[in-house]
Amino acid sequence: MTQVVRPRIASSRPSPGNNPGRNPGSDFGGITRQSSAASSGPPGQKATDFTAIQKSPEFTALRRRFRGFVFPMTALFFLWYLTYVLLAAFARDFMAHRLVGSVNVGLVLGLLQFASTLAITFAYVRYARRRLDPQVGAIRSEVGR
Amino acid sequence: MSATGSPVLNMTVFAGFVAITLFVVYRVSHRNTSTSDYYAAGSAFTGSQNGIAITGDYLSAASFLGIAGAIAVHGYDGFLYSIGFLVAWLVALLLVAELVRNTGRFTMGDVLAYRMRQRPVRAAAATSTLVISFFYMLAQMAGAGGLIALLLGVHGKGGQAIVICVVGLVMIFYVLVGGMKGTTWVQIIKATLLVLCVVLMTVFLLGKFGFSISALLDEAAANNENGRQLLEPGAQYTTTTSQLDFISLSLALILGAAGLPHVLMRFYTVPNARQARRSVVWAVGAMAVFYLATLVIGYGASALVGSERILASTGRENSAAPLLAFEIGGPLLLGIVAAVAFATILAVVAGLTITASASFAHDVYANIVRGGKAEPAAEVRVARLTAVVVGVLAMIGGVLANGQNVAFLVALAFAFAASANLSTLLYSLFWKRFNTTGTLWAMYGGLGSCLLLVFFSPVVSGAPTSIFSGIDFQLFPLTNPGLVSIPISFLAGFLGTVLSKEKADPAKQAEMEVRSLTGIGA
Numbered sequence: 001m002t003q004v005v006r007p008r009i010a011s012s013r014p015s016p017g018n019n020p021g022r023n024p025g026s027d028f029g030g031i032t033r034q035s036s037a038a039s040s041g042p043p044g045q046k047a048t049d050f051t052a053i054q055k056s057p058e059f060t061a062l063r064r065r066f067r068g069f070v071f072p073m074t075a076l077f078f079l080w081y082l083t084y085v086l087l088a089a090f091a092r093d094f095m096a097h098r099l100v101g102s103v104n105v106g107l108v109l110g111l112l113q114f115a116s117t118l119a120i121t122f123a124y125v126r127y128a129r130r131r132l133d134p135q136v137g138a139i140r141s142e143v144g145r
Numbered sequence: 146m147s148a149t150g151s152p153v154l155n156m157t158v159f160a161g162f163v164a165i166t167l168f169v170v171y172r173v174s175h176r177n178t179s180t181s182d183y184y185a186a187g188s189a190f191t192g193s194q195n196g197i198a199i200t201g202d203y204l205s206a207a208s209f210l211g212i213a214g215a216i217a218v219h220g221y222d223g224f225l226y227s228i229g230f231l232v233a234w235l236v237a238l239l240l241v242a243e244l245v246r247n248t249g250r251f252t253m254g255d256v257l258a259y260r261m262r263q264r265p266v267r268a269a270a271a272t273s274t275l276v277i278s279f280f281y282m283l284a285q286m287a288g289a290g291g292l293i294a295l296l297l298g299v300h301g302k303g304g305q306a307i308v309i310c311v312v313g314l315v316m317i318f319y320v321l322v323g324g325m326k327g328t329t330w331v332q333i334i335k336a337t338l339l340v341l342c343v344v345l346m347t348v349f350l351l352g353k354f355g356f357s358i359s360a361l362l363d364e365a366a367a368n369n370e371n372g373r374q375l376l377e378p379g380a381q382y383t384t385t386t387s388q389l390d391f392i393s394l395s396l397a398l399i400l401g402a403a404g405l406p407h408v409l410m411r412f413y414t415v416p417n418a419r420q421a422r423r424s425v426v427w428a429v430g431a432m433a434v435f436y437l438a439t440l441v442i443g444y445g446a447s448a449l450v451g452s453e454r455i456l457a458s459t460g461r462e463n464s465a466a467p468l469l470a471f472e473i474g475g476p477l478l479l480g481i482v483a484a485v486a487f488a489t490i491l492a493v494v495a496g497l498t499i500t501a502s503a504s505f506a507h508d509v510y511a512n513i514v515r516g517g518k519a520e521p522a523a524e525v526r527v528a529r530l531t532a533v534v535v536g537v538l539a540m541i542g543g544v545l546a547n548g549q550n551v552a553f554l555v556a557l558a559f560a561f562a563a564s565a566n567l568s569t570l571l572y573s574l575f576w577k578r579f580n581t582t583g584t585l586w587a588m589y590g591g592l593g594s595c596l597l598l599v600f601f602s603p604v605v606s607g608a609p610t611s612i613f614s615g616i617d618f619q620l621f622p623l624t625n626p627g628l629v630s631i632p633i634s635f636l637a638g639f640l641g642t643v644l645s646k647e648k649a650d651p652a653k654q655a656e657m658e659v660r661s662l663t664g665i666g667a
């Protein structure tokens with residue numbers, strides 16, 4: 001019932017090389033892609049040219065901003081967690097070194113993992129609110145959604 | 146010695162919880178006839194509500210009793226688990242939650258099959274969802290037996306079987322009547338009680354030691370048979386194999402959480418990506434508080450109860466938190482902790498059941514069998530039927546596995562999720578060329594290598610703690626397969642994509658990428 005209506009090319013930007021993909025199902029060896037509810041908008045919705053949006057400078061900027069934050073941040077917390085795990089597994093004496101009273105390096109580093117997790121969470125929320133959400137809003141209003 | 150306090154009181158508090166939740170479930174569920182109502186609660190929850198519900202879904206009885214007990218007995222090594230469980234949420238926050246919310250509607254299969262061939266990919270996604278949910282559920286239900294012995298004083302296997310079945314029936318009722326909406330409210334109530342409970346215990350404990358962490362640690366070490374080693378990592382990791390095993394487990398923990406199907410499904414209960422983001426923020430906040438509190442509770446149990454008494458009691462490690470509750474708050478607090486622990490099992494199993502039933506009804510029935518043309522009412526009927534079947538299987542599994550050491554199944558479910566689901570989700574969302582062949586290779590490669598490695602690991606044979614301790618066909622030394630199976634899955638996904646002649650559909654890829662980042666069309 002919810003047929004995917006293939007987009008008209010609404011954008012002035014030509015999108016060379018993408019036209020073969022416009023023919024639904026043809027490139028999958030004759031297996032027609034089911035227009036499951038998941039892969040289509042509500043019925044009667046105006047068609048959207050996703051390829052044109054994907055190539056638009058607004059969208060590429062959004063993608064660059066998004067990936068420019070989440071990829072380095074993921075690498076950062078992953079390496080930091082891995083360092084901690086390796087220290088716990090192989091550097092027991094270092095982790096057991098006492099700092100204040102019975103509080104040792106291991107406990108402090110563990111608590112720092114908590115702190116960094118919360119800090120990255122709030123940094124991302126702040127970044128998304130300032131740099132991602134407005135851009136998403138701009139793209140959505142441009143295509144009339 | 147009355148380690149269990151008053152079973153009647155424990156039972157009463159738990160019955161109170163069940164009564165309240167049943168009432169709430171009954172009140173919030175109107176008809177639940179549309180698929181969106183049943184699977185995703187009409188996407189009408191707010192980010193904060195969903196965040197608390199995620200907390201409820203994620204914090205299983207193993208997290209509560211298991212981690213507190215591990216810290217009480219093994220000290221710092223238990224704390225290492227908490228950190229993995231918490232840091233894992235950054236993967237969900239940064240790479241998964243919002244994009245999954247924007248691209249899918251009900252199941253993980255929605256996202257994975259978005260730009261791939263529907264049938265094979267949905268079949269793979271459903272297989273992985275069902276396997277992971279079943280393993281996870283078995284661990285929960287098997288733990289219920291020990292809990293019943295500890296908290297209700299029911300020691301006979303027959304009596305425990307009856308209680309397990311009652312728990313299963315209540316759970317099935319939640320899912321059938323409440324759908325996702327009712328289940329979500331059960332999670333919210335449970336998470337609130339759980340977090341409140343541990344925070345109150347923590348504040349009390351800290352007060353008792355004059356708000357000095359150092360004093361608490363000293364007392365904990367003094368009453369533990371490990372002595373000061375309690376405060377240092379690695380008491381359990383002395384050989385190279387055990388160290389590698391620990392690294393393998395840690396990897397599975399932080400990469401697995403964001404691939405757990407029942408966690409992914411929770412993101413569909415909110416209206417948009419921004420609320421999905423808020424969900425994770427709330428969940429991270431609530432869980433940070435919870436895991437910090439379990440650290441204090443664990444050390445507090447060692448300090449006030451002592452490791453000797455904990456290990457001598459019925460539930461061994463798992464009894465640390467209940468014993469501590471009895472020590473500081475008498476039978477009433479023990480009753481509350483017991484009820485919260487039961488509520489935890491109930492709520493987690495309900496979440497798993499609705500996930501498994503949604504995946505079967507939506508991915509297998511509606512999209513594979515009916516080719517995407519199922520009547521919504523028929524789909525919901527299939528989902529309900531599946532929920533009953535899954536629930537009954539959980540009861541049977543729980544009765545059979547009662548008393549078996551199946552705690553490793555939770556860690557295994559994380560390894561499965563990291564090896565089969567996370568790799569395919571990330572490739573699908575971020576790698577243009579990724580195609581159907583790559584998806585299938587990554588999923589089946591990850592799942593298959595996990596199963597194979599576990600089968601030849603000390604978990605199954607060749608060690609005193611194995612399932613078959615008598616025979617020895619062990620080939621792989623680690624109990625957790627993550628260290629090997631996660632790279633295998635990523636590699637298989639890459640090779641499958643590069644080696645197949647099939648081209649990814651650029652129009653579909655454009656649609657998925659734009660939709661995942663902006664929510665246009667979602």
